[in-house]
Amino acid sequence: MATNGSGNEAVLSEILLTLKRMQLDHAALSANVESLSSRVETQSALSSLRGGNHRSSIRDSPSLDPMELGKSSSSPPSDSPLKAPSSPTVRRQSTTSRIILTTYPGQSGIDPIPLSWGEADPAKRGPVIVSRQQGTIRRRNAIGAHGGSYSIYNALAVASANLDLEHKPDFTNTEPAANIGPFPSWGSAKKIVAMDPFGHLAPWLYKDLMTRENVDVRPTIAVTKAHMKIPELEESVRAGRLKPDGKICLNEQGELAVTKFAVEPVWYLPGVAERFGIDEASLRRALFEYTGGSYPELITRNDVKVFLPPIGGLTVYCFGDPAKMSDPNVKLALRVHDECNGSDVFGSDICTCRPYLIFGIEEAVKEAQNGGSGVVIYFRKEGRALGEVTKYLVYNARKRGQDKASEYFQRTENIAGVKDMRFQALMPDILHWLGITKIDRMLSMSNMKHDAIVEQGIEIKERIPIPEEMIPEDSRVEIDAKIHAGYFTTGKVLSMDELGAVQGRACKCFPPSAHGLHAKVPDANVLVRGRH
Numbered sequence: 001m002a003t004n005g006s007g008n009e010a011v012l013s014e015i016l017l018t019l020k021r022m023q024l025d026h027a028a029l030s031a032n033v034e035s036l037s038s039r040v041e042t043q044s045a046l047s048s049l050r051g052g053n054h055r056s057s058i059r060d061s062p063s064l065d066p067m068e069l070g071k072s073s074s075s076p077p078s079d080s081p082l083k084a085p086s087s088p089t090v091r092r093q094s095t096t097s098r099i100i101l102t103t104y105p106g107q108s109g110i111d112p113i114p115l116s117w118g119e120a121d122p123a124k125r126g127p128v129i130v131s132r133q134q135g136t137i138r139r140r141n142a143i144g145a146h147g148g149s150y151s152i153y154n155a156l157a158v159a160s161a162n163l164d165l166e167h168k169p170d171f172t173n174t175e176p177a178a179n180i181g182p183f184p185s186w187g188s189a190k191k192i193v194a195m196d197p198f199g200h201l202a203p204w205l206y207k208d209l210m211t212r213e214n215v216d217v218r219p220t221i222a223v224t225k226a227h228m229k230i231p232e233l234e235e236s237v238r239a240g241r242l243k244p245d246g247k248i249c250l251n252e253q254g255e256l257a258v259t260k261f262a263v264e265p266v267w268y269l270p271g272v273a274e275r276f277g278i279d280e281a282s283l284r285r286a287l288f289e290y291t292g293g294s295y296p297e298l299i300t301r302n303d304v305k306v307f308l309p310p311i312g313g314l315t316v317y318c319f320g321d322p323a324k325m326s327d328p329n330v331k332l333a334l335r336v337h338d339e340c341n342g343s344d345v346f347g348s349d350i351c352t353c354r355p356y357l358i359f360g361i362e363e364a365v366k367e368a369q370n371g372g373s374g375v376v377i378y379f380r381k382e383g384r385a386l387g388e389v390t391k392y393l394v395y396n397a398r399k400r401g402q403d404k405a406s407e408y409f410q411r412t413e414n415i416a417g418v419k420d421m422r423f424q425a426l427m428p429d430i431l432h433w434l435g436i437t438k439i440d441r442m443l444s445m446s447n448m449k450h451d452a453i454v455e456q457g458i459e460i461k462e463r464i465p466i467p468e469e470m471i472p473e474d475s476r477v478e479i480d481a482k483i484h485a486g487y488f489t490t491g492k493v494l495s496m497d498e499l500g501a502v503q504g505r506a507c508k509c510f511p512p513s514a515h516g517l518h519a520k521v522p523d524a525n526v527l528v529r530g531r532h
């Protein structure tokens with residue numbers, strides 16, 4: 001949308017240039033790795049002669065080099081048990097294989113299993129395949145790795161020989177604990193672009209293919225049922241706001257029955273680009289460059305359209321019968337909540353996050369008890385997706401300044417360069433997946449969330465702000481600044497002058513700012529000795 005022909009050409013020629021450079025780099029790297037490998041092999045031979053068992057449980061990763069492919073072995077996976085990280089001795093990470101820096105379309109041996117995003121029939125759509133197991137690596141039709149942000153721990157487990165790359169998951173009894181869909185949205189390449197609509201059924205839908213072609217297909221969604229206990233909801237029962245019904249609110253302790261859906265991100269790149277109004281090439285290039293060149297296939301494999309990014313996913317908490325979420329004839333109360341570890345888990349009072357989350361859960365439960373449906377969706381987008389380090393820097397800047405509501409967003413922007421990186425454009429995918437076509441009571445004041453949902457054709461009938469009495473005193477700065485910036489309220493929108501008068505708690509426990517820190521030697525010593 002926001003592109004033109006000449007811009008596209010420039011990007012394309014830039015990509016071609018990068019590609020050529022990478023081919024040269026690949027050749028140089030291969031040569032380096034080969035010389036390194038031969039040295040490692042000698043070491044290994046020596047150590048086994050001495051009786052040391054340094055054989056790693058990791059299989060050789062097969063070479064995708066056109067010259068090597070014909071010769072690559074297809075021996076069955078090792079059945080050696082997992083090794084505990086018992087000794088600090090350096091283990092070998094792999095034996096003879098070359099590092100596969102990247103692959104190219106049409107490269108000999110590259111044979112992706114067809115994946116047709118937006119097909120309603122899962123057999124025609126095809127599975128998302130990203131595994132690097134021996135039988136699968138040539139058949140990959142997606143870039144990245146399973147597990148979202150945890151893919152890095154997976155790599156660490158492989159590197160440290162705690163995980164056999166050829167491990168085959170045993171999915172016995174892991175099927176979804178509740179049925180969902182299929183909905184028409186599952187067959188739309190435009191409505192769902194940030195998750196796999198068949199992700200909860202993948203190993204069962206594609207069982208034949210897995211057996212027949214020995215490919216590794218994994219779920220990206222899991223569905224379970226649980227009970228949950230939150231102190232505030234026990235208080236709600238005591239205060240008479242919430243009444244136990246034995247089904248949703250189980251007892252006087254406010255114990256809740258819930259169905260939970262965990263979802264890992266799976267991005268269909270053309271669809272993601274379209275949501276942001278950019279072209280696919282620009283998106284691919286930015287994802288490649290600003291992750292330190294982590295995923296070269298974003299550049300070299302234009303034929304592969306799906307990317308599993310290393311970011312956090314989301315969890316759906318559904319109260320009442322999950323089938324009612326998509327029922328247009330009953331009321332739906334819904335909160336979309338973005339992670340705030342400090343408040344959600346640890347009760348920090350600088351923001352309204354936990355109180356709003358609790359309010360959302362309570363209202364969701366009440367709606368379900370009234371015969372409707374209640375849903376809370378929790379996104380791992382800590383600190384407006386800027387992360388906790390940036391968030392705490394902003395807190396310090398606010399607390400050491402005057403912490404005025406009028407300067408709230410400016411402080412974030414000064415440090416991070418943006419006010420917010422949550423970009424709600426991809427958020428409504430989960431609503432489409434759940435079959436939600438309208439929201440009766442939206443338990444959120446965020447205009448960004450509201451607009452993203454409405455833009456996706458999902459009607460929001462009523463917006464419910466957090467009740468005044470649930471707002472902690474020190475979080476007035478945050479909530480008043482947000483309301484001034486356009487957050488929904490049924491109350492008063494403060495003027496800029498009035499915002500200047502809204503101030504957070506001055507915290508005497510704060511050490512002086514950086515200048516003072518250097519001037520005050522005792523404080524610096526405390527920091528250095530790490531006693532604080």
Ligand SMILES: [Zn+2]
Nearest residue numbers: 340343351353
């Ligand atoms: Zn918060």
